[in-house]
Ligand SMILES: [Zn+2]
């Protein structure tokens with residue numbers, strides 16, 4: 001699984017680079033936001049829908065995936081090792097996790113435990129909604145429409161944090177399993193109360209009664225069932241990078257109305273241990289301070305514009321320039337067509353020119369914040 005993420009990511013990255021060089025943008029992109037620091041450095045961030053099921057944003061190596069990967073790789077650089085927990089939801093309970101409240105609540109309880117009891121001060125948590133497509137192992141085939149995504153809702157919570165070898169893993173996982181067990185019990189009992197009321201109010205409660213029995217059975221089995229949590233860790237940069245790429249990728253790639261409805265506006269990634277403003281910059285790509293000026297130790301605020309729609313008048317272009325000595329330089333520019341009115345008083349109709357001519361003002365744009 002994690003082996004192929006590297007190739008998939010590179011493939012996706014190349015796809016979007018070629019697109020940008022050809023002057024095209026993903027269909028969901030409404031435009032870009034431009035920024036200027038007081039020192040004259042210009043930035044631009046292309047906007048995307050960012051949805052997991054978007055055919056562009058959902059791809060491995062998409063601009064939005066790259067943004068997530070870079071920000072998280074930078075954040076976790078100082079950790080000695082990268083610990084990776086995967087918390088799975090038993091199959092018979094998955095339908096209850098189409099409720100965003102439950103997704104949020106379980107995540108909150110587990111993270112609180114990690115922060116308060118295990119003193120894990122920084123980390124990232126992100127749900128995956130589907131596993132990989134079984135026939136192709138996630139590489140993409142006809143069955144999964146090339147997306148690599150499995151078809152059954154299979155929510156599992158990925159947590160990355162500063163953690164390495166754990167001597168007594170069972171001991172470590174025990175309290176987390178306890179949280180899970182009591183959480184599952186709680187939401188099942190909620191179902192029980194709900195069904196009891198339903199049964200009372202229905203004239204023909206057969207269906208509700210059998211549901212009731214089923215839920216009661218589940219309550220019994222959850223107590224004894226072995227809950228599944230996987231833990232692994234790695235230290236070399238290459239493996240760490242691949243883990244981050246894997247965790248931050250999209251998994252909800254095949255359209256499903258119910259799941260779309262359930263996850264609408266659900267905030268999937270949460271990080272802890274950083275300032276709120278830093279986290280926001282990650283998501284929007286809009287840094288508060290100019291990173292170029294910061295290299296010389298100066299904090300200069302970037303002022304960002306409103307959305308500028310992709311158009312012929314305002315263009316963001318991206319190309320490689322081969323210099324005389326043969327080196328290739330990546331060049332990004334923002335160009336604005338400027339109209340000059342020569343008077344425009346030619347109303348005779350004999351002159352086809354409108355009296356308005358234009359040229360393009362070109363500004364170099366810093367790539368670091370652009371199409372990452
Ligand atoms: Zn999109």
Ligand SMILES: [Zn+2]
Pocket residue numbers: 133134135136137138139140141142143144145146148149
């Ligand atoms: Zn497949």
Ligand SMILES: [Zn+2]
Pocket residue numbers: 037038039040041290291292293294300
């Ligand atoms: Zn600057």
